[in-house]
Amino acid sequence: MKIFDVYPLYKVTPVSARGITITDDQGIEYLDFYGGHAVISIGHSHPTYVKRLKSQLDKMGFYSNSVANPLQASLAAKLTKMAQCEQYQLFLCNSGAEANENALKLASFHTGKSRVIAFHNSFHGRTSAAVAVTDNPKINAPLNSQHQVTFLDFDDQESLKTELSKGDVCAVILEAIQGVGGLDQPSPSFYHFLADCCKKYNVMLIADEVQSGFGRSGKFFAFQHYKVEPDIISMAKGMGNGFPVGGILIHEKIKASFGILGTTFGGNHLACTAVLAVLEVMESENLIANAAALESYFREEAARISQVKRVKGRGLMLGLEFDFKVASLREKLIYDYHIFTGGAKDKFVLRILPSLGVTQDELYKFFVALKAALS
Numbered sequence: 001m002k003i004f005d006v007y008p009l010y011k012v013t014p015v016s017a018r019g020i021t022i023t024d025d026q027g028i029e030y031l032d033f034y035g036g037h038a039v040i041s042i043g044h045s046h047p048t049y050v051k052r053l054k055s056q057l058d059k060m061g062f063y064s065n066s067v068a069n070p071l072q073a074s075l076a077a078k079l080t081k082m083a084q085c086e087q088y089q090l091f092l093c094n095s096g097a098e099a100n101e102n103a104l105k106l107a108s109f110h111t112g113k114s115r116v117i118a119f120h121n122s123f124h125g126r127t128s129a130a131v132a133v134t135d136n137p138k139i140n141a142p143l144n145s146q147h148q149v150t151f152l153d154f155d156d157q158e159s160l161k162t163e164l165s166k167g168d169v170c171a172v173i174l175e176a177i178q179g180v181g182g183l184d185q186p187s188p189s190f191y192h193f194l195a196d197c198c199k200k201y202n203v204m205l206i207a208d209e210v211q212s213g214f215g216r217s218g219k220f221f222a223f224q225h226y227k228v229e230p231d232i233i234s235m236a237k238g239m240g241n242g243f244p245v246g247g248i249l250i251h252e253k254i255k256a257s258f259g260i261l262g263t264t265f266g267g268n269h270l271a272c273t274a275v276l277a278v279l280e281v282m283e284s285e286n287l288i289a290n291a292a293a294l295e296s297y298f299r300e301e302a303a304r305i306s307q308v309k310r311v312k313g314r315g316l317m318l319g320l321e322f323d324f325k326v327a328s329l330r331e332k333l334i335y336d337y338h339i340f341t342g343g344a345k346d347k348f349v350l351r352i353l354p355s356l357g358v359t360q361d362e363l364y365k366f367f368v369a370l371k372a373a374l375s
């Protein structure tokens with residue numbers, strides 16, 4: 001049987017990984033400044049994470065949501081403390097798209113409305129409503145296009161107000177730092193205006209923190225740089241350090257009732273253990289502070305490279321903008337310098353998404369390789 005061919009592949013076959021180092025089947029070592037697309041938050045095969053998962057697997061890997069799972073309550077308590085989200089409830093699922101799908105569905109249930117406002121260059125996933133609010137017609141099938149979605153520009157206050165005042169909008173969904181799109185951010189004044197308008201018109205504000213959450217931006221969630229209070233927060237990627245897990249934090253004003261959301265696998269014992277281990281390591285190794293601190297070092301080093309036109313993003317969710325398309329630079333970095341980096345919908349942006357445990361020395365190695373590759 002052939003693999004359904006939807007991914008263009010680099011010719012590298014990783015077989016083991018530790019920290020930010022990946023080793024391929026030829027024994028070649030690579031530095032991972034891509035984190036498997038912002039997924040590796042505490043480092044590959046972190047010993048605490050591996051130990052916790054192995055011991056949970058020895059006890060029990062899975063049971064469905066038809067019985068009590070105290071690990072979910074432990075996770076909710078730990079998240080409340082670390083993310084400083086006291087007024088939220090937790091629902092667990094399996095991926096970023098599923099988190100957004102549930103967030104949108106809940107917004108529609110809660111308000112009784114169905115149109116969604118999203119933003120140009122957004123990426124929210126590939127399932128039904130999640131892909132409909134993603135600004136990319138190429139990945140929207142006719143089935144997805146039946147959702148009612150209006151795309152606006154960040155910072156266009158007038159259009160936002162006009163659309164929300166029509167009274168049929170259930171949610172505004174946004175990334176505080178656009179990931180796939182290329183690291184653009186709304187201005188603080190726009191985000192505050194947006195939050196106020198959502199309150200005024202009874203529209204749910206959904207913060208998509210699938211990529212920017214779990215410390216990547218230098219705060220637990222990227223919206224916390226703006227001091228707004230979303231109604232629903234979606235998360236995934238860094239949450240499980242590679243274990244497939246997602247979730248939403250739901251403001252306490254939105255009430256649960258049996259059956260409105262559900263999943264077979266979501267919140268299972270292994271998934272909760274993975275997230276608890278991630279949070280424990282983040283806390284004990286001060287990884288969020290590390291992400292915040294290394295941003296300045298990254299910006300200083302990048303400023304010394306004349307070909308870099310702009311540094312985008314925050315914390316360790318960063319991008320370097322060039323005045324040429326970066327595809328061949330990425331290939332050169334992988335094949336000649338053994339460094340993984342990320343691309344974006346904006347072809348001029350090279351994305352840097354390492355584990356939050358990356359060190360200054362490792363970032364220095366990235367810049368040495370980048371300068372050599374550019375020369």
Ligand SMILES: Cc1ncc(COP(=O)(O)O)c(C=O)c1O
Nearest residue numbers: 095096097123124125179210211
């Ligand atoms: C901001 C954002 N939301 C949602 C998703 C979808 O997540 P998943 O691929 O886990 O479905 C992504 C994936 O890149 C993302 O970056």
